Amino acid sequence: MGREQAERAAELEALGIGWDTADAAIATSLAAARACHWLHGTLAAPRSAAILDVRIGQ
Known part of the structure; x- marks a missing residue:
């Protein structure tokens, strides 16, 4: 990544x-996992489970 691209990326992140x-995608999956744990007290979900429109089933 060039210097100019790195500066633009830093500005976007800021x-x-x-x-x-x-x-x-990782942030969305983590949010779904956190919501599942908060609601159910576990991350062990049935295969068909979904939360925040993310399939979280094992």
Whole structure:
């Protein structure tokens, strides 16, 4: 990544803009896992389970 691209990426991140789709997918999955744990007290979910429109089943 060139210097100019790195500066632009830093500016986007400072604004809270997610520009990396892999990072966004991980953040979404973590939010779903946290919500599941908060609601049910466990991460052991049935295969068909979904929360926040994310399939979390094992």
